[in-house]
Structures are given as C-alpha cells and as structure tokens.
Amino acid sequence: MAFDFFRRRQKLVIIVMVILMVSFLISFQGLEMLFPSRDPSKLPVGQTQSGKILGRQVSQAGGDLQILSDYLRLGELRSEAVLPYLQLLNMGDRSELAFVLLQQEARNMGITVTGAEIDVFLSQLGWQGAELESLLDRLRSQGQTIGMDNLRSSVGKWLLVQKAYESAVVLAPPSEQHLKHLYQDLKENIQLQYVRVPAEKYLDQVAEPSAEEIDQQFQAFRNVLSATDNMDAPQETFPATDSFGFGYKQPNRVKVDYLLVQHEPLRRALEPSAEEILRYFEAHRDQFTKEVPLATQPSTAPATQPAPTRSVRKTLREAEEEVVAAATEELVQANVDAILRFAEAEVGRLASQGNLKEGQSPYDQVAAQVTLGPDDQTVRDALEREVPRAVIDRIAQMPLDKAVRELARGVKLQTIVYPWGRHGEFDVDPKVKVTLRAQDKLTLGAALEQITQQVFGPTTPATAPATQPKTQPASKPTTQPVQIRWGMFTRLRANSREVLFPYGGEESLRMFPIAVGKTALVDRQELAENQLLRSASSSQQFFGGQWLTETAFQAAPFQKSDKQTGSTVRLNEDRRAYVFGDTMGVMLWRLTQAVPAYVPETIDSIPGLRQQVARDIKIKKAFEKARQEAQKILASGKAMEEAAKARNLDLTKTEMLPRKQEVNLQQMQMMRARLTGRQPGLEILLVQPVEFVPSRVPGLSLPTDAIREEFLKQAFALAPENPEASVKDPSKPAVIALPSDGSVLVAQRVDYRPPVVGEYEDQYRPRLANQALAIRQWRIRSEWFNWDNLARRTGFTFAENK
Incomplete structure (x- = not known):
C-alpha cells in the first residue's frame, strides 16, 4: 500500500527530495540566498558610486x-574648529547617514x-x-562597553571627514575692488x-x-x-x-492636527516633595555654589582690585530656592514626557484596534x-465643597496668589x-488684593467667582493707562463679565x-495641561x-532644529523624488x-492631508478665480493711468x-x-532666542x-x-553730480514705476551723504x-555639509526596500 502511494505521487516525492538535497548542500548560506533575511542592519539603505x-x-x-x-x-568645544561638526x-x-557618506x-x-593625529585631537x-x-572608569561604572579603542x-572617523573638508576648502582673500x-x-x-500714486485709485475708471x-x-x-x-521664492513670481506678481497656480496645502502639553500649568500644579528636593540636591550639588574669600595673609594688591575668592558648595538651606525651582522643573519635564508617551501609545492602540473615529482626530480621543x-461630576463635587469659615475670614485684602493657596x-x-x-488681552497681577464675603455657607465655586469678579472687576476702556496700582483689577476692553470654568x-x-x-x-485665560x-x-x-505652530521646532534648542512650518511642507506628496532627498514626513x-x-x-x-501644488485645469475650477483674474487685468490697466497721473504731476512743476x-x-519722506x-544675522538670532527665554548656544x-x-524701503512692496x-x-x-556742492537743495523730481507695489512714485532727493575715502x-x-572672508567660509561650510550637495557628490540614492 505504501509502495502504491509513492508510485502514484512519484513526481511530488522527487521534487521534495531535490529540495532537501539542495538545502543540505548549500547549508544555511544557501537558505539565506533563497529566503533573504529581513534584518534591518543587513538591508541596504541606499547606493553610492562606491557601493551599497x-x-x-x-x-x-x-x-x-x-x-x-x-x-x-x-x-x-569653544572653538570655531567645532563648526563643521555642528554643521x-x-x-x-540624516546626520548618521551623512556621516557614513x-x-x-x-x-x-x-x-x-x-594615531598621532588622534592623540593631538583628544588633547585639544x-x-x-x-x-x-576617569572618563573610561565612569563609562565602565555605568555598565558601558565602550573602551579606548x-x-x-x-575620533579617527571624524578626523577623516574634517581633513577631507579642509582639503577641499580654498579661501582667497576678497579683492580690493x-x-x-x-x-x-x-x-x-x-x-x-x-x-x-496707487493704481487702485483708478480701478473705477x-x-x-x-x-x-x-x-x-x-x-x-x-x-x-x-x-x-x-514668499520663499518670490523671484519665481x-x-x-x-x-506685477500675478499667479494662479494653487500652492501646496496641508492640514495639521496637534496635541500640546503646556509647561506653565504643570509648573503651577506640581510641587516636589521634601524627598524629591533632597534627592535632586544630592545629585546636583556641584550646580549650587557660592564664592567666598580666600583665607590668606593680608593682600598687598591695590585696593581697587577684587579680593581673591574660591568657589564652595552651598548648603541645602542656602540653595533651597534654587533647588526647589530646579526640582520643580525636573518634575514638570518628567510629567510632560509621561503624558506624551501615554498619548503616543494610546494613538497607536486606537489605530491598531481600528477604534479611530471617522472625522475625529485621535488627539481629541x-x-x-x-x-x-x-x-x-468629580469637578462639580469639588466646586461644591464648602469653604471653612476660618478660611473665609482670613482671605480679607489678601494677595491673590496667597488667597488661592488658602482656598485650595x-x-x-x-x-x-x-x-x-x-494672557492675551489680560494682565493679572498675582498680588492684587481680594476679599471673600459670606453670611452663610460659601462653596468653592462661589468663592472663585467672587475672586474673579474682584480681579477682573468693573471693566474699563481699552485706552486705560498701561500702568495701574497693584490693588486695581485687570483691565479688559469690554463690558462683558469675565467667566472662568474649571476642569x-x-x-x-x-x-x-x-x-x-x-x-x-x-479662551485666553484657559490654562489646561493639554490643548488639542x-x-x-x-x-x-x-x-x-x-x-x-510657527513657534514649534523639531529641536529642544532654539537653533539646530527645523520649524514645523517648514517640516510640514516636506511631506512625501511634495517630494519630487525620494531617491536623493528621502521623505521626511508621512501622513x-x-x-x-x-x-x-x-x-x-x-x-x-x-x-492629516497634504495636497501638492497644481495648475488649475480651467479658470472656473477654483471658486473666485475668474473674479481675481479680471481684477488683475484691471489693476494692470489702472497702473498705466497711475503712470499718466505721475507724469502730469512731474509736468506741473509744482x-x-x-x-x-x-x-x-x-x-x-524716507x-x-x-x-x-x-544685517548681523547671528545677533538677530541671539535676540530671538533670548526673547523666547532660551540661552543661545554654539x-x-x-x-x-x-x-x-x-x-528695504518701509511702506513700499519691493x-x-x-x-x-x-x-x-x-x-x-537723483544724487548730485558734484558731491562737494550743496546737497540740501532738492533735486528735480523723477517718475519711478513700481509694478510690484502697484504704484507709481514721483520722487526727489532731499538729502545726500557721499562716502569718505579716509574713513x-x-x-x-x-x-x-x-566679514567678506567669514561669509565665504560660512558658505563653503554650509554647502559642503548640505544633504542635497552631499548626495550629489557621492551619487547617493535611497533604496526601495519592500
């Protein structure tokens, strides 16, 4: 019977035996060739002229x-030598992939x-x-397997890159001309x-x-x-x-959903425990120091020179305010991270289980x-709690911040x-005085309403003085009573x-930990x-990241080719x-949506486009009338x-x-960083x-x-032919047409200042x-460490891994 089974299925048996024999002969390596590994480390990321x-x-x-x-x-490293690395x-x-290339x-x-170059670099x-x-000992104590090799x-790999860059840089001094x-x-x-003379003035004609x-x-x-x-490439328009700047191509458009975890509400809500304060102090003792005079013999230095000092650690009592602030900040950061990790995990769970509600953002859920x-009900119950009579009596002309703590x-x-x-139009002083009044029972909700009425009080016009006594309520340019609802x-x-x-x-008074x-x-x-959204960056530092308003428009649908650039954002x-x-x-x-720029097929495919085109034609014709009017002004001699x-x-008058x-761009960026409360770094x-x-000329669109x-x-x-002559006398007027501004100017010089050779x-x-040399160095460095340029130089294209 068994023989009959094999005889009837002879072809199948032979095929199975061949596969087994081949597998045995080619062993594991052969099987991997037949069934390639999906280990990401073995997959090609891309291809250059030199290989995968x-x-x-x-x-x-x-x-x-x-x-x-x-x-x-x-x-x-506090040196310009670090700039290529920062670049x-x-x-x-893409910095890791760029390092490989x-x-x-x-x-x-x-x-x-x-090896000698590595030694010198390490010593620097x-x-x-x-x-x-000491560094190696510390790494070993932390369980790291990193050794001297x-x-x-x-360091050797970085020096390769640095030396290649330096060999390619050729800096010639700027010419005298x-x-x-x-x-x-x-x-x-x-x-x-x-x-x-604006063209719009003549549209009706x-x-x-x-x-x-x-x-x-x-x-x-x-x-x-x-x-x-x-706005990014106005020269194309x-x-x-x-x-004139006419254009009817529809631009790239995006839809963005977001969930924001705000620092300030958490900072006010969280208070580190005594144990957390002590633990933070013990872990960061070196951060809390003070300068004390050196215990030395009487100095012979002039009295105008400062006395020599040394740095010593503060005690917890001395550093308490600093330590509490730092421990609070650490607690805030820990809560922010925990909330975000919860949100990320929950969004993933909703997506995997198919529980995302249609038309609703997962962040809303x-x-x-x-x-x-x-x-x-929990919030309502809290607001219905009765305020003890002793608390009501104590809150009498009490500063707002202290009164709120007493209530809590x-x-x-x-x-x-x-x-x-x-907060927007409001500026609430935490030291404004408030008082609670109650003949009988007073709930927390009613107490907060009383405080809010006193803080925002009888509203005053928007033209009220900018500075007010601290006992005055915050001003709001409306007669509507201010309401705060709690959660x-x-x-x-x-x-x-x-x-x-x-x-x-x-809305402007809303201070909830999250906002969607x-x-x-x-x-x-x-x-x-x-x-x-325009204040959101991919980096925790003010510099070094990319603003969300830029990142959003690097979505996959906007990429011309993924081969060199790679898609940075996906829906x-x-x-x-x-x-x-x-x-x-x-x-x-x-x-949630990215619609690439497109050319409208017909003028009527975009609502309102026909009217816009018609108005642009009229603007162009009206501009000629404005030019004629400017010529009349010029000819009048008035x-x-x-x-x-x-x-x-x-x-x-300009x-x-x-x-x-x-324009000192570095100073501008430093000012922007400080305005946002960040200390600019390297x-x-x-x-x-x-x-x-x-x-730039204020008031004109150029x-x-x-x-x-x-x-x-x-x-x-219009400058005078002879700068030595009087330049205070106005020049003859001239007509300057500015289609980009939609106007024609009749202009004349009223003052002039020539350059001075000796200066x-x-x-x-x-x-x-x-400055010219610094600009050239910056441009060469920026171009060398630019991703697109690097991909072009090496012939890199991304792999299409399935």
Missing part, C-alpha cells in the same frame, strides 16, 4: 556620533588619519592622562521724498475685461504661484523688475480620556491653578489630590500665521515638536507738497537710504554671520533683491575684509 550603504553602517555611525557628542563632548549634526535625522567620500579622496578636547582614564575609532564697492554701497546715502482678455491672462499666469503664495470638564488647602485640593500673569486633568504624576485648572470661559487643535487645509503663508505619522515663546511646551503633531495735497495723495544694509555660529542686502536694486538705482540717479582706509577696510 547598509543599515548596520548607519547604526554604527549613530554610535560614533554619540561617543563624540555625549562622551567626548565635541559639540561643546553635520544640523542635518538632523562623508567617511566614504574622504576615503575615496585618499584621506588617512594617523582636554581628554588626556587622568581625565581620559572605541573612542579612538570614533570688491571691498571698495561694498564700502560705497554701505556708506553712500540718499534721502527721498515721494508722492505715491477701467472697463471690465472681455472674456478673451480674461482667458489670455489666465493662460499666461496659470502655472505661476501668486506673490502671497510664494517676480522674474523681472517690472513684474486621547484628550477626552484624560480630561474632566466643567460638567463632570481649605477644601483639601492639591492646588488651584489661577490664571494670573499675561481637572487625570494624568498628573506625583499628585495624590485633585488640581483645578482653568478649562473654559474666556487642527488647521483647515492651509498653504505655507496661512500656516505661518498660526502663532502656535498620519506622529512627530514631536518643541514650542517656544509665550506658550512653552511640547506637542505631538501629524499631517512743489511736491502742493501737488500731493491737490490730488489728495500722501507725501512721504530715512537716509544706503544702497545696501549690513549653534548660533551655524547662522550666516552677516549679510549685505539691498535696502519683494526681491533685483526689484530693490532697480529702485535704488533709480533713486541714486574706508582707517576704519572700514579691515572689518569688511574680515
């Missing part, structure tokens, strides 16, 4: 960068590194002898006064365009973004100095799980986060009792107008961002002020205008040091450098030479 880049190479590069940054602290880290998510490029260039970082041994290997020309652009100044004209205009500009939609709103203790709440401070948050760690947060009522929101389908300009992918400014916090955000008054137009202005040096740009240069060229044509030689030449 594997996942394990990128992982190794990540380990090397961690050694260089976290253990050897290369990024903290590499500035590539963000840069090493490969260096080896292809024949670059080598010796301060790692030698006892310091280096690992440290030297990582360039410096003199730059000096003239900066120091030759002219002041204008002008009458602006222009007939409606024909259907044929509308179609011709639409066809001419249907593939061009409008001026408002193309204004290809010539006489361009997460927020609903951790929020007890004003109508929740009296009704056995952890705390009440009352919204003092600046609770259920995900606070290290709290055993409830906390009340402002949850509803006046979403945008409509918006373009880049509209997204940048969102005050919260419904959760990402973290750090929010700076008034609303400090960390957010989760995701793109004084500018008289001509402007006769036509009900404004006469404007400041002194140079051809170019010096990343500031990655910003272009200085820029020389054509002068969107491109070329248009500003053309305007200034015509303005400086150039004595003061400006050395400084301009240094």
Whole structure:
C-alpha cells in the first residue's frame, strides 16, 4: 500500500527530495540566498558610486556620533574648529547617514588619519592622562562597553571627514575692488521724498475685461504661484523688475492636527516633595555654589582690585530656592514626557484596534480620556465643597496668589491653578488684593467667582493707562463679565489630590495641561500665521532644529523624488515638536492631508478665480493711468507738497537710504532666542554671520533683491553730480514705476551723504575684509555639509526596500 502511494505521487516525492538535497548542500548560506533575511542592519539603505550603504553602517555611525557628542563632548568645544561638526549634526535625522557618506567620500579622496593625529585631537578636547582614564572608569561604572579603542575609532572617523573638508576648502582673500564697492554701497546715502500714486485709485475708471482678455491672462499666469503664495521664492513670481506678481497656480496645502502639553500649568500644579528636593540636591550639588574669600595673609594688591575668592558648595538651606525651582522643573519635564508617551501609545492602540473615529482626530480621543470638564461630576463635587469659615475670614485684602493657596488647602485640593500673569488681552497681577464675603455657607465655586469678579472687576476702556496700582483689577476692553470654568486633568504624576485648572470661559485665560487643535487645509503663508505652530521646532534648542512650518511642507506628496532627498514626513505619522515663546511646551503633531501644488485645469475650477483674474487685468490697466497721473504731476512743476495735497495723495519722506544694509544675522538670532527665554548656544555660529542686502524701503512692496536694486538705482540717479556742492537743495523730481507695489512714485532727493575715502582706509577696510572672508567660509561650510550637495557628490540614492 505504501509502495502504491509513492508510485502514484512519484513526481511530488522527487521534487521534495531535490529540495532537501539542495538545502543540505548549500547549508544555511544557501537558505539565506533563497529566503533573504529581513534584518534591518543587513538591508541596504541606499547606493553610492562606491557601493551599497547598509543599515548596520548607519547604526554604527549613530554610535560614533554619540561617543563624540555625549562622551567626548565635541559639540561643546569653544572653538570655531567645532563648526563643521555642528554643521553635520544640523542635518538632523540624516546626520548618521551623512556621516557614513562623508567617511566614504574622504576615503575615496585618499584621506588617512594617523594615531598621532588622534592623540593631538583628544588633547585639544582636554581628554588626556587622568581625565581620559576617569572618563573610561565612569563609562565602565555605568555598565558601558565602550573602551579606548572605541573612542579612538570614533575620533579617527571624524578626523577623516574634517581633513577631507579642509582639503577641499580654498579661501582667497576678497579683492580690493570688491571691498571698495561694498564700502560705497554701505556708506553712500540718499534721502527721498515721494508722492505715491496707487493704481487702485483708478480701478473705477477701467472697463471690465472681455472674456478673451480674461482667458489670455489666465493662460499666461496659470502655472505661476501668486506673490502671497510664494514668499520663499518670490523671484519665481517676480522674474523681472517690472513684474506685477500675478499667479494662479494653487500652492501646496496641508492640514495639521496637534496635541500640546503646556509647561506653565504643570509648573503651577506640581510641587516636589521634601524627598524629591533632597534627592535632586544630592545629585546636583556641584550646580549650587557660592564664592567666598580666600583665607590668606593680608593682600598687598591695590585696593581697587577684587579680593581673591574660591568657589564652595552651598548648603541645602542656602540653595533651597534654587533647588526647589530646579526640582520643580525636573518634575514638570518628567510629567510632560509621561503624558506624551501615554498619548503616543494610546494613538497607536486606537489605530491598531481600528477604534479611530471617522472625522475625529485621535488627539481629541486621547484628550477626552484624560480630561474632566466643567460638567463632570468629580469637578462639580469639588466646586461644591464648602469653604471653612476660618478660611473665609482670613482671605480679607489678601494677595491673590496667597488667597488661592488658602482656598485650595481649605477644601483639601492639591492646588488651584489661577490664571494670573499675561494672557492675551489680560494682565493679572498675582498680588492684587481680594476679599471673600459670606453670611452663610460659601462653596468653592462661589468663592472663585467672587475672586474673579474682584480681579477682573468693573471693566474699563481699552485706552486705560498701561500702568495701574497693584490693588486695581485687570483691565479688559469690554463690558462683558469675565467667566472662568474649571476642569481637572487625570494624568498628573506625583499628585495624590485633585488640581483645578482653568478649562473654559474666556479662551485666553484657559490654562489646561493639554490643548488639542487642527488647521483647515492651509498653504505655507496661512500656516505661518498660526502663532502656535510657527513657534514649534523639531529641536529642544532654539537653533539646530527645523520649524514645523517648514517640516510640514516636506511631506512625501511634495517630494519630487525620494531617491536623493528621502521623505521626511508621512501622513498620519506622529512627530514631536518643541514650542517656544509665550506658550512653552511640547506637542505631538501629524499631517492629516497634504495636497501638492497644481495648475488649475480651467479658470472656473477654483471658486473666485475668474473674479481675481479680471481684477488683475484691471489693476494692470489702472497702473498705466497711475503712470499718466505721475507724469502730469512731474509736468506741473509744482512743489511736491502742493501737488500731493491737490490730488489728495500722501507725501512721504524716507530715512537716509544706503544702497545696501549690513544685517548681523547671528545677533538677530541671539535676540530671538533670548526673547523666547532660551540661552543661545554654539549653534548660533551655524547662522550666516552677516549679510549685505539691498535696502528695504518701509511702506513700499519691493519683494526681491533685483526689484530693490532697480529702485535704488533709480533713486541714486537723483544724487548730485558734484558731491562737494550743496546737497540740501532738492533735486528735480523723477517718475519711478513700481509694478510690484502697484504704484507709481514721483520722487526727489532731499538729502545726500557721499562716502569718505579716509574713513574706508582707517576704519572700514579691515572689518569688511574680515566679514567678506567669514561669509565665504560660512558658505563653503554650509554647502559642503548640505544633504542635497552631499548626495550629489557621492551619487547617493535611497533604496526601495519592500
């Protein structure tokens, strides 16, 4: 019977035997060839001219960068030598892959590194002898398997990259002609006064365009973004100095959902315990020091010199205020991270279980799980708690912050986060005096209402004085009573009792730990107008990251090709961002829709587009009427002020205008960082040091450098032929047409200041030479460590792993 079975299935048996024999012969290696491993470390990330880049190479590069940054602290070196390394880290998510490509490029260039060079580099970082041994001991005590060979290997790889970069940099000093020309652009100044004749003034005098004209205009500009939609590349919309900025191509648009965890409500709600304060102090003793005089013999130094001191640790009592503040901040950060991890896990769980509700953001569903709103029974019960009579009696002309603490203790709440401070139109002083009054029973809710009425009080007009006595209520430019509704948050760690947060009522007074929101389908300009989202960055530091308003438009649907750039953002992918400014916090955000820019097929496929095209045609015709009117003003020979008054137009006088202005970009970024409460670090040096740009003229729309240069060229044509003669006498007026501004100017010079040759030689030449060289160094470094340039140099393309 068995023989009969094999005879009937002879072919099948032979096939099975062949497979078994082949498997035996080719062993494991053969099986892996037949059934390739999906181990990510063995998969190719991409391909260069020199071969494949594997996942394990990128992982190794990540380990090397961690050694260089976290253990050897290369990024903290106070020297310009660190700038190439910071530039590499500035590539963000691609820095590890870029490190692999840069090493490969260096080896292809024949670059080598010796052991002596590694020794010198380590000593420059301060790692030698006892310091280096101490570092290795500390790593071993932490359970790290990193040894001296690992440290030297990582340094050697970085030196490969650094030497390749330095060998490619060729810095020639700026020419004398360039410096003199730059000096003239900066120091030759002219002041204008002008009458602006706007084209819009003559729209009513222009007939409606024909259907044929509308179609011709639409066809001419249907593939061009409008001026408002193309702020990043205005030269595409204004290809010539006489361009109006017409464009009907629809821009890239995105929808963004977000969940924000705010720092300030948590900071007010959380209070570290005595144990946490002591633990923080013990772990960070070296942070809390003071200077004390040296116990030495009487000094013979002059009395004007400060006495010598030494640094000693403070006691906990001496450092208590600093320690509490630092421990609170650590507690806040721990809670923020825990809330975000909960939200990320919950969004993933909802998605995996198919419980995402259609039309509702997953962030809304997460927020609903951790929020007890004003109508929740737990919140209502808390507000119904009776305030003890002793507490009512004590809160009499008591500062607001102290009164709120008394209330919370009296009704056995952890705390009440009352919204003092600046919130939009409100500025609530925590020291304003409040009083509770009650003949009989007083609930917590009623007590808070009394306090709110006193704090925001009888409202006053918006023109009230900016400074008021501290006992006065906060002013609000409306007669509507201020209402605050309360809620609770259920995900606070290290709290055993409830906390009340402002949850509803006046929107600007809302101080809840989390906030959720979403945008409509918006373009880049509209997204940048969102005050919260435009303040969100991928980096915890003010510099070194990418702003959300930029990242959102790097979504996969907007990428022309994934081969070189790689998709950085995918739809419904959760990402973290750090929010700076008034609303400090960390957010989760995701793109829920990304619509690439497109050319409308017909003029009627976009609502309102036909009307916009018709108006643009009329503007162009009205502009010619404005030009004619400007010529009439010029021909009248009247004084500018008289001509402007006769036509009900404004006469404007500019400041002194140079051809170019010096803009210190690093100082600007430092100011921005400090305004957001951040201390700028070495990343500031990655910003272009200085820029020389054509002068901007307030009140005029001159969107491109070329248009500003053309305007200034015509303005400086009014300069006196002989600078030695009197320059205070106004020049003859001239007509300057500005299609980008939609106006025609009648302008004349009213003052002029020539450049001074002696000033150039004595003061400006050395400084301009240094600035020109610094700009060139920055440009070369930025271009060398630019991802797109690196991918081009190495021929890198991403793999299409399935």
